[in-house]
Amino acid sequence: MNVLLLGSGGREHALAWKIAASPLLTKLYASPGNPGIGGVAELVKLDMSDHSTVAAFCQEKKIDLVVVGPEGPLVAGIADDLRAWGIRVFGPSKAAARLEGSKGFTKDLCAKFNIPTAAYGRFGDLASARAHVEKTGAPIVIKADGLAAGKGVTIAMTLEEALAALEACFEGAFGAAGAEVVVEEYLTGEEASFFCLCDGTTALPFGTAQDHKRVGDGDTGPNTGGMGAYSPAPVMTAEMTERTMREIVEPTMRGMTNIGSPFAGILFAGLMITDQGPKLIEYNTRFGDPECQVLMMRLKDDLLVLLNAAVDGQLAHMSARWSGEAALTVVMAARGYPGTPEKGSVIRGLEQAEGEGAEIFHAGTAINGGALVANGGRVLNVTATGATVAEAQKKAYAAVDRIDWPQGFFRHDIGWRAIEREKAGAK
Ligand code: AMP
Numbered sequence: 001m002n003v004l005l006l007g008s009g010g011r012e013h014a015l016a017w018k019i020a021a022s023p024l025l026t027k028l029y030a031s032p033g034n035p036g037i038g039g040v041a042e043l044v045k046l047d048m049s050d051h052s053t054v055a056a057f058c059q060e061k062k063i064d065l066v067v068v069g070p071e072g073p074l075v076a077g078i079a080d081d082l083r084a085w086g087i088r089v090f091g092p093s094k095a096a097a098r099l100e101g102s103k104g105f106t107k108d109l110c111a112k113f114n115i116p117t118a119a120y121g122r123f124g125d126l127a128s129a130r131a132h133v134e135k136t137g138a139p140i141v142i143k144a145d146g147l148a149a150g151k152g153v154t155i156a157m158t159l160e161e162a163l164a165a166l167e168a169c170f171e172g173a174f175g176a177a178g179a180e181v182v183v184e185e186y187l188t189g190e191e192a193s194f195f196c197l198c199d200g201t202t203a204l205p206f207g208t209a210q211d212h213k214r215v216g217d218g219d220t221g222p223n224t225g226g227m228g229a230y231s232p233a234p235v236m237t238a239e240m241t242e243r244t245m246r247e248i249v250e251p252t253m254r255g256m257t258n259i260g261s262p263f264a265g266i267l268f269a270g271l272m273i274t275d276q277g278p279k280l281i282e283y284n285t286r287f288g289d290p291e292c293q294v295l296m297m298r299l300k301d302d303l304l305v306l307l308n309a310a311v312d313g314q315l316a317h318m319s320a321r322w323s324g325e326a327a328l329t330v331v332m333a334a335r336g337y338p339g340t341p342e343k344g345s346v347i348r349g350l351e352q353a354e355g356e357g358a359e360i361f362h363a364g365t366a367i368n369g370g371a372l373v374a375n376g377g378r379v380l381n382v383t384a385t386g387a388t389v390a391e392a393q394k395k396a397y398a399a400v401d402r403i404d405w406p407q408g409f410f411r412h413d414i415g416w417r418a419i420e421r422e423k424a425g426a427k
């Protein structure tokens, strides 16, 4: 098969690495990719926002499957447009990608199909949102409705913060994405990421993970796209997985079919495991980054076979097997992230790091004058496996230590929650 992978992050490098290992693969193209992806794919520069250019490339190169990494093109309808040209695509339609593209859409779906989630209200103007927040009080959660690159959520511990967040949204801090606001009940519990591979009808559980959103050790500082992750998530026991499937994922699949927008692709449920059980925080309609990196390290089956089955509506006949080992990834970021990262600093020592038994996925890297340089916020994902999370952590940090990049930084405590649990369990 000829495959085209769209995207350029660590998530896409992990997907490329796994797809490249498939005996089904003839040739892998990636656009725009990154230097790491360039090791296993031919990089091409296509304008992802111009769907007919992508389609023309697919016809010319006889692409049998397009795999879409990020949410932007999905929400913009790239899967529908490519399908209209007869091209097979892994990824949801524009209508199904509303599960990520509109928080209000997802909340209404939850209400209609009785899916456990935080209580909410949708507001299109400041006055009515303010009245609701003043009546409800803090803590409370304010969310821009649309895609805001992970920045549209404010967990307001005080009324003042909540009102400031509402004002920012309606003043256009998130552009059109903030023209509508969702106000939510504040949930407490442990968060987990739960993935399902979906074909429109069947949802196949596809691994669990936990990420670390705050930039600093001890979960301090501003939110990021994720500074590290590990899989599996210990809080997702067999019972919790079964409840999540029955109470959240399956009603979502039925609900989406019911409203005429069946969901095919990766359904990524951000969960809060509360005293009452799992509640949906949000859906994403793509793999998580960096969660995908740890999932790919543990997936024993051929990813391409599974993606094909999802595209062809054949998942009812499939299963996915996972390594019993834990996987953990440490994100190395450029100084300045999650604000404005410094670009251009030279990174050395990747081979030595890989010599420690780690897999290094590239995110924001570039080649400049033959040297590997930083070219984004999150730059490298140093990923390792081990019998326990503690072992995987040790291996990953041993590899991080071999990387010579003074302008980079990373968290020193990725996996802490799971490791505390492992220690408590061993006593
Ligand atoms: P999101 O962009 O929706 O993933 O939200 C970012 C983060 O905000 C989540 O990972 C949670 O940590 C937190 N969050 C979102 N909604 C809620 C909620 N209703 N209650 C508590 N925390 C939340």
Ligand code: GLY
Residues within 6 Å of the ligand: 211, 225, 226, 284, 287, 288, 289, 290, 291
């Ligand atoms: N790491 C969180 C996300 O990909 O949305």
